[in-house]
Amino acid sequence: MKHPEDPVAFVAKRLEAHRPTGPFGEGAFSNRLHDERIAARLGMALGVAFVTCFATGLASHFAQHPLDVGFLSTPASPSWLYRITQGVHVTAGIASTPLLLLKLWTVYPLLFTWPPARNAAHATERMFVAPLVALALFQLFSGLANTTRWYPWQFNFTVTHFWTGWMLMGVLVIHIGAKLTQTRRALRTPLQRSTDPAPARGELSRRGLLWTAGAAVAAVTITTVGQTFRPLEGLAALAPRVPDIGPQGIPVNRTANGAGVLQTARDADWRLTIDGAVAQPLELSLADLRAMTQHEVELPITCVEGWSAGARWGGVRIADLLARAGAADGAEVVVTSMQTRGSYRSSALNTIVAGHEHTLLALDINDEPLHLDHGFPCRLIAPNRPGVLQTKWVTTLHARI
Amino acid sequence: MATVERNTPHDAPDPSATALRLGLAVGGAVFAFGLYGLLRNSAQTVPLDVLKWIAGPLILHDALVAPAVLAAGLVLARLLPVAIRAGMQATLTVCAIVVVMSVPVLKAVGRRPDNPSLLPHDYPQNLAVVIAVILTGGTLLTLARAARARRAGA
Numbered sequence: 026m027k028h029p030e031d032p033v034a035f036v037a038k039r040l041e042a043h044r045p046t047g048p049f050g051e052g053a054f055s056n057r058l059h060d061e062r063i064a065a066r067l068g069m070a071l072g073v074a075f076v077t078c079f080a081t082g083l084a085s086h087f088a089q090h091p092l093d094v095g096f097l098s099t100p101a102s103p104s105w106l107y108r109i110t111q112g113v114h115v116t117a118g119i120a121s122t123p124l125l126l127l128k129l130w131t132v133y134p135l136l137f138t139w140p141p142a143r144n145a146a147h148a149t150e151r152m153f154v155a156p157l158v159a160l161a162l163f164q165l166f167s168g169l170a171n172t173t174r175w176y177p178w179q180f181n182f183t184v185t186h187f188w189t190g191w192m193l194m195g196v197l198v199i200h201i202g203a204k205l206t207q208t209r210r211a212l213r214t215p216l217q218r219s220t221d222p223a224p225a226r227g228e229l230s231r232r233g234l235l236w237t238a239g240a241a242v243a244a245v246t247i248t249t250v251g252q253t254f255r256p257l258e259g260l261a262a263l264a265p266r267v268p269d270i271g272p273q274g275i276p277v278n279r280t281a282n283g284a285g286v287l288q289t290a291r292d293a294d295w296r297l298t299i300d301g302a303v304a305q306p307l308e309l310s311l312a313d314l315r316a317m318t319q320h321e322v323e324l325p326i327t328c329v330e331g332w333s334a335g336a337r338w339g340g341v342r343i344a345d346l347l348a349r350a351g352a353a354d355g356a357e358v359v360v361t362s363m364q365t366r367g368s369y370r371s372s373a374l375n376t377i378v379a380g381h382e383h384t385l386l387a388l389d390i391n392d393e394p395l396h397l398d399h400g401f402p403c404r405l406i407a408p409n410r411p412g413v414l415q416t417k418w419v420t421t422l423h424a425r426i
Numbered sequence: 427m428a429t430v431e432r433n434t435p436h437d438a439p440d441p442s443a444t445a446l447r448l449g450l451a452v453g454g455a456v457f458a459f460g461l462y463g464l465l466r467n468s469a470q471t472v473p474l475d476v477l478k479w480i481a482g483p484l485i486l487h488d489a490l491v492a493p494a495v496l497a498a499g500l501v502l503a504r505l506l507p508v509a510i511r512a513g514m515q516a517t518l519t520v521c522a523i524v525v526v527m528s529v530p531v532l533k534a535v536g537r538r539p540d541n542p543s544l545l546p547h548d549y550p551q552n553l554a555v556v557i558a559v560i561l562t563g564g565t566l567l568t569l570a571r572a573a574r575a576r577r578a579g580a
Contacts, residue, residue, distance in 0.1 A: 159484035174536025195457025202449015227511035262552035271543030
């Protein structure tokens with residue numbers, strides 16, 4: 026023992042003589058694939074995927090809850106940025122699931138290590154394995170369930186997934202620190218050394234298992250990534266969304282019925298109110314809006330759940346509406362919907378987005394008036410913005426300084 | 427010996443004390459920040475419910491799923507002829523992972539009559555097709571490898 030003063034090592038030494046049978050017994054897990062070389066290689070890939078998920082998750086969080094502090098403000102361009110980061114977020118989460126499952130299989134025998142900890146350092150490392158595995162399974166399951174809008178729990182998904190993401194990153198860093206030495210050794214060791222016995226006939230090799238992992242990642246990715254990556258749309262057999270299925274060929278998250286606006290959205294007396302920090306508060310009818318200069322933009326609608334679909338939107342620039350009401354220069358805008366249900370009734374446009382030439386109050390989608398489910402009579406469409414903030418069934422633009 | 431030699435506790439190298447301490451300091455702070463946020467927003471995060479959904483999958487996996495998978499692996503190894511064993515194990519592993527990950531779309535709990543764009547496919551049928559493709563591809567690869575091995579051996 027290296028640390029004779031270590032109480033864990035002291036206990037471990039006495040436990041060694043009392044090895045239980047069953048899974049704790051010598052040679053209980055004979056498969057050679059329970060191997061640190063596999064665990065380390067799968068672990069590296071998982072680490073990259075998890076860090077990618079965390080970074081893109083943070084991007085999504087701050088896109089939905091903008092800091093609006095100088096350079097940290099969500100930029101309006103590139104307009105496709107959020108589409109990429111959120112597509113990557115969901116895709117990396119899906120792709121990492123087979124890696125996690127296979128890694129857990131590989132290291133499962135370590136659960137029955139005897140003695141349970143050989144010294145204090147080993148005890149520290151093992152203490153954080155359970156929270157790591159539990160949080161990793163939780164993040165991947167809750168994220169996957171959310172893409173299908175399946176909520177078997179009571180907590181709010183977005184808030185919880187965000188905070189448990191930090192917790193997962195924390196235990197992951199601890200795990201990497203504790204496993205660094207062993208991982209480096211394992212990665213330096215070839216999968217099949219000259220001293221290793223050749224795989225017996227009928228035995229999956231270590232390389233074979235890694236190919237299996239790659240094939241599983243490919244299978245789950247190819248059958249879902251088409252929900253955001255249009256060229257693979259035809260292969261998205263298991264995706265919860267398809268970019269061209271929905272009213273007017275575009276998917277919908279919250280329907281007019283779900284938002285409780287079936288009557289109010291069709292009311293002929295509907296008026297758009299522009300108020301707040303403006304010289305002249307305005308009330309505009311749909312005909313008034315149609316009479317203004319119309320602009321067209323190609324922008325994606327990107328949902329946090331991982332799907333996205335591009336469309337051509339037509340309507341009035343928010344900047345034109347602000348100018349018409351005589352809003353102060355550099356005004357921000359709070360866009361409010363007539364919807365009575367849902368937590369995204371309104372959204373804020375910072376100065377950059379409000380004044381951007383591609384930020385429209387859209388009346389048309391692909392040259393047709395908006396379907397009720399897409400936000401008729403008018404909806405917000407702005408570049409680089411999560412779908413939940415592209416407020417539909419707009420009633421009020423409130424300018425503020 | 428570089429295998430994960432469980433029950434030989436002297437094999438795995440001890441972590442470098444610096445890496446372990448640094449990891450604990452940085453990772454511990456990040457974890458604490460997350461836990462603090464989770465508890466501070468308890469109205470939305472419902473920490474006891476989160477605990478249930480964090481501990482549940484862990485226990486489910488370690489106590490039921492993993493032993494079942496290991497047992498299934500043993501049974502498969504007995505049933506499959508040696509020549510195609512490894513290839514078919516790999517193929518069936520991919521199939522099992524695809525099936526497990528399809529549970530949410532198969533359940534389709536989120537489907538709503540007023541929103542045809544949500545979960546638009548016939549997922550049981552699509553899953554059957556995907557599994558058939560993987561099985562076919564995996565079987566062909568396995569047979570090709572077995573034939574090559576036989577030629578090399580002959």
